[in-house]
Each structure stands twice: as C-alpha cells, then as structure tokens.
Amino acid sequence: MAVQANSEPRIPLSRDRVLRAAVAIADSDGLESVTMRRIGEALSAEAMSLYYHVANKNDLFDGIVDVLMAELNESVDRADGEPGDWKAAMRRRILTARQIMLRHPWAPRLLESRTTMRPAVVLYHDRLVGLMRSGGFSYDLAHHALHALGSRALGFSQELFDPSAGAVAQSDRMLADLADQLPNLVGMLSEIAHDDPESTLGWCDDQAEFEFSLDLILDGLDRLK
Amino acid sequence: MAVQANSEPRIPLSRDRVLRAAVAIADSDGLESVTMRRIGEALSAEAMSLYYHVANKNDLFDGIVDVLMAELNESVDRADGEPGDWKAAMRRRILTARQIMLRHPWAPRLLESRTTMRPAVVLYHDRLVGLMRSGGFSYDLAHHALHALGSRALGFSQELFDPSAGAVAQSDRMLADLADQLPNLVGMLSEIAHDDPESTLGWCDDQAEFEFSLDLILDGLDRLK
DNA sequence: CCCCAATTTCTTACGTCGTAAGGCTGCCTT
DNA sequence: AAGGCAGCCTTACGACGTAAGAAATTGGGG
Structure with missing residues (x-):
C-alpha cells in the first residue's frame, strides 16, 4: 500500500506502544477485538510489523498481562x-x-x-x-x-451465572417455566432479587x-x- | 466430493451425535480442537451439515455444557x-x-x-x-x-498458576533468578515443594x-x- | 412401483484470523 | 562510499465460522 503519504513524522513502533494499544482496544471493544490487524491500524502500521516487537499472539497476551x-x-x-x-x-x-x-x-x-x-x-x-x-x-x-x-x-x-440484563431476563422466563422444578432458587430469588437493583x-x-x-x-x- | 462410495449404511446425524462427537474430541484433543470441520470428519460428514442440527458454534458449546x-x-x-x-x-x-x-x-x-x-x-x-x-x-x-x-x-x-511440568520448570528457573525479589514464595516453595510430588x-x-x-x-x- | 415433497446433506464461497517468507528502506558504522 | 542491519511492509497460506443455495436422500400416497 505504501500510504503514509501524509508527512506525519512516524513515531517508531515499540513493544510498549504495541502493548498499550492492545490494552486500549481491549478496554474499549473487548478482548476479542484485540487482533493483530486492529492493533496495527491503531498504530498506523501493518499487522506484520508488530511481529518485530512481539513474538506472536501468545507473547502479546503475556505482554498485556505485564502491563x-x-x-x-x-x-x-x-x-x-x-x-x-x-x-x-x-x-x-x-x-x-x-x-x-x-x-x-x-x-x-x-x-x-x-x-x-x-x-x-x-x-x-x-x-x-x-x-x-x-x-x-x-x-x-x-x-x-x-x-x-x-x-x-x-x-x-x-x-x-452472569447476572447481566439479557441473561437475567432469559432466566426469569426460564424460572417461570420451571418454577416447580427449581423451588429453592425461585424462593431465594424472589426474596433477594429486588433488594439491590443495580449493584452488579x-x-x-x-x-x-x-x-x-x-x-x-x-x-x-x-x-x- | 461425494465420497461415501463405501456402501456403509450411513447413520443419520442428530444433535445428540454431534454433541457427543464434540465431547469426545474435547476429551482427547482439547477444546480448541473442537472445530466444525473436525466434528464433521469424526462423523464422516461435512462441516456444513452440522448446521442442520446445531444453530452455530455458540449453540454447539451450549449443547456440550448440557451433555x-x-x-x-x-x-x-x-x-x-x-x-x-x-x-x-x-x-x-x-x-x-x-x-x-x-x-x-x-x-x-x-x-x-x-x-x-x-x-x-x-x-x-x-x-x-x-x-x-x-x-x-x-x-x-x-x-x-x-x-x-x-x-x-x-x-x-x-x-x-498452572503447576504442570513445563510451567514449574520455567518458574523454578525464574525463582532462582529472582530469589531475592521473591523471598516469601521462595521460602514457601522450598518448604513445601517436594512433599507431595505427584498429586497435581x-x-x-x-x-x-x-x-x-x-x-x-x-x-x-x-x-x- | 414410481413420483413428489420434505427433510437432510453437500458444494462453493466469503471474510476473518494468525503468521511464514522474503523484499524494501533508511540510518549507522567503518 | 559501501555495506549491514534494524524496522517496516507486501504477499500469501491455511485454518476458522458460516451464508447461500444446489444436490441427494427419505418417506408417503398414487
């Protein structure tokens, strides 16, 4: 492609820059969005260039843990x-x-x-x-x-159990269906569920x-x- | 391809057969080996045929949990x-x-x-x-x-920490290098390490x-x- | 028996991923 | 000036999940 026509003064890559970019992507879009090409994009570089600073994806993840x-x-x-x-x-x-x-x-x-x-x-x-x-x-x-x-x-x-919105809704329906099969949980949830509405x-x-x-x-x- | 030339009497697929094959693969080769094409191979079918019995990979994993x-x-x-x-x-x-x-x-x-x-x-x-x-x-x-x-x-x-063979060996070397930086763990491991050799x-x-x-x-x- | 319709399976193809192999470029040294 | 090497890029391959639709199988009614 050889873009880079824009005469920005190209900051050199480094392991640290790669790892920080990866963390930023994970923070904003989740771990599954942390991809070599995506990191490259964030750094205006090509995916393969990252491999000069990071051995492979496993090493990348190790580095993220280090950060x-x-x-x-x-x-x-x-x-x-x-x-x-x-x-x-x-x-x-x-x-x-x-x-x-x-x-x-x-x-x-x-x-x-x-x-x-x-x-x-x-x-x-x-x-x-x-x-x-x-x-x-x-x-x-x-x-x-x-x-x-x-x-x-x-x-x-x-x-x-992930008590996030969707899962809870689904489970509510399920608990209604299986109420008689899950007497203890139904009892427990009915007593507890609505006490702490938004603490999760x-x-x-x-x-x-x-x-x-x-x-x-x-x-x-x-x-x- | 249209193999199946061999006149084996083709057992029909089913959700249950798909899930059981998946479990068998996970047991023998690990979860990352559970792949649509691999399951198909195990059942002498094509990967895409599985989608008639399983909505997608997420549904497949849900099914494995059910089994x-x-x-x-x-x-x-x-x-x-x-x-x-x-x-x-x-x-x-x-x-x-x-x-x-x-x-x-x-x-x-x-x-x-x-x-x-x-x-x-x-x-x-x-x-x-x-x-x-x-x-x-x-x-x-x-x-x-x-x-x-x-x-x-x-x-x-x-x-x-996964105390499997490789990780332990690696950590032993690391602990030797950083012994002065990790006094408590070094002390703990030296006292404990060799008491229960093979219980992990x-x-x-x-x-x-x-x-x-x-x-x-x-x-x-x-x-x- | 054959034919048709529904069910089940297969073919082909696309876009994504990680990454192997090797080419280009510009600075640093001698 | 020349060579070398660090840094980056291009191209390409083989996985993966799966969309779209064609083909094959099956079962039931003439």
Whole structure:
C-alpha cells in the first residue's frame, strides 16, 4: 500500500506502544477485538510489523498481562504502609487490586487463559505471602491460603451465572417455566432479587458479595493460624 | 466430493451425535480442537451439515455444557440420599461433581466462557440451595454461599498458576533468578515443594487443596448460620 | 412401483484470523 | 562510499465460522 503519504513524522513502533494499544482496544471493544490487524491500524502500521516487537499472539497476551499487573502492583503498593494487622492489610491489597480489575473487564478472562506465570503475578503473590508470614502464618498455611483465595487474591472471582440484563431476563422466563422444578432458587430469588437493583457490574460479582466471600475466607484462615 | 462410495449404511446425524462427537474430541484433543470441520470428519460428514442440527458454534458449546451437566447431575443424584447433615451432603455432592470435572479437563474453561445459563447448571445449584435450606440456612445466607463457593460449587477452581511440568520448570528457573525479589514464595516453595510430588493433575489444583478450601468455606458458613 | 415433497446433506464461497517468507528502506558504522 | 542491519511492509497460506443455495436422500400416497 505504501500510504503514509501524509508527512506525519512516524513515531517508531515499540513493544510498549504495541502493548498499550492492545490494552486500549481491549478496554474499549473487548478482548476479542484485540487482533493483530486492529492493533496495527491503531498504530498506523501493518499487522506484520508488530511481529518485530512481539513474538506472536501468545507473547502479546503475556505482554498485556505485564502491563496490567504493573498498573496493579503500583496501585497496590501505593495503598500499602498504612497501619493494621495482616487481615486488614490483605483486605486492602486485594480490594485495591479489585479496583484495577473493574477498570479492565477483560482482565479476569485473560489471566485465567495464561498458562505461563508472569513475574509480576508471582511478585504480587509473594507480597501476599509476606503479609501472612508477618501475621504469624506458617508457610504451609499461607500456601493453603493462596489456593483458597484463588483468583480472589487478585480481586476477582469468576461467576458462573452472569447476572447481566439479557441473561437475567432469559432466566426469569426460564424460572417461570420451571418454577416447580427449581423451588429453592425461585424462593431465594424472589426474596433477594429486588433488594439491590443495580449493584452488579455485568462481568463481575457485585462488591458486597466479593467482600463477604473474602472475609469469610480470611476469617476462616485466621482461626486456623 | 461425494465420497461415501463405501456402501456403509450411513447413520443419520442428530444433535445428540454431534454433541457427543464434540465431547469426545474435547476429551482427547482439547477444546480448541473442537472445530466444525473436525466434528464433521469424526462423523464422516461435512462441516456444513452440522448446521442442520446445531444453530452455530455458540449453540454447539451450549449443547456440550448440557451433555456434561447431564452426566454430572446424574452422578451427583446417584451419590445422594446417604445420611449426614447439610455439610456432609454438600461436600459429597461437590466432590462428586469434581470427579466429573476431572474426567473433562476442558469443562471449567467452557463453563466459565458460557454467558447464557443452561437449565442443568441452574438445576444443580437449586439442589445445593435446597441442601442449605434444609440445613437451616436463610435464603440470604444461601445466596451468599453460592457466591462464596463460586465455581467450587461445581467441583473446580481456576488456578492462576498452572503447576504442570513445563510451567514449574520455567518458574523454578525464574525463582532462582529472582530469589531475592521473591523471598516469601521462595521460602514457601522450598518448604513445601517436594512433599507431595505427584498429586497435581495439571489443569486443576490437587485434591487436598480443593478439599481444604471447600471445608474452609463450608465451616465458615456453618458459623454464620 | 414410481413420483413428489420434505427433510437432510453437500458444494462453493466469503471474510476473518494468525503468521511464514522474503523484499524494501533508511540510518549507522567503518 | 559501501555495506549491514534494524524496522517496516507486501504477499500469501491455511485454518476458522458460516451464508447461500444446489444436490441427494427419505418417506408417503398414487
């Protein structure tokens, strides 16, 4: 094509620019819109040019995780240093991490899809173990704790039911049809459904449920200490 | 092409045959190998023929979930009826569900990817709520419990680190390099790593960790009852 | 039996994706 | 000045999901 006729002074590509463009696309249009050609377009370059800065799509996704986790670790470290016991410190750290995740709805799916461990993810968990150790945890219990928290340690929890608008509507109809087959859920939903009308955020569980579950686990660990 | 010269008596396609073929492919070669052309090949048919029995790939995946959950609900119901309080009953149900998940390593990823609720998934959770209700839970606490359990209710928990062979080897090298930057994890792993050599199953956390976390949550709920 | 209509399957084709292979260009060094 | 190499581009291939419509099969009524 050899466009570029417009005499813009061509900013050179770089891994960082590629990754940031990818994050921007994911933020605005979702992870499935993050495509080589689309990133190229955003950078006024050709898709194949990206391969000079990124080995392949897997490496690209790893890089996106790195960018995300850099932002997350920075925020989390900033929220650090305030007083409190291990439980308060972990709670603060995790809820701060959650803020970042809420800014990037694609992040949970991406993190779960990665098979290679990224240093920044490991580093985040190292700090969590540190907090637990200084709170009197044995290594063994801290290890159990990481498993028990799972993705909640990073501020999210995958929800099997997505209570977003469409899904709820569909499920309402279904529950009406199968009301007699699902007595317990029907009862539960009729009692709960309309109490917190708009606290859910689509992809994620709502904040109150997250905090409830987090505290349940932290308190449980406290008792085993 | 019009092969089929071989006068095999052509078994007609059906939604069920398509779905079962898809499950078989996922079991043997992974979810990413479940492709329209591949399913067709397995059934000696063309890819486009599948569309008469399945609306599109999304519908196909929904159908796979249905097949999976049918197997799961059947197993879970069979394990039912034995004595015990709500906690023992839920434990048994969930660990039975886990058995099915271990047979289908692709199931967690698939379930997390579905945005529409499938009836069989809802039904499974209805029974869980029923167990909790008969154990003295309020609807509100049962609701919290479902959130707290998350995917663990179905017998799995997504692990951020995949402790499979390759990843561990890579991480070992990384931990050696960054040992001073990750003091807590290095300490933890050196104490724990070689105690349970082969209890991990690759995609999933190992059984002991799962049960620890499950009991942590169930005990925590018990205390809130 | 044959014929017709409905059901089921196949053919062809399009647009999208990731990326292999290799060509062009301009700066940096000697 | 010449050569080299870093950076970017062109072209092309083989997957993928699936739209559109043609072909083949099947079952039922003369």
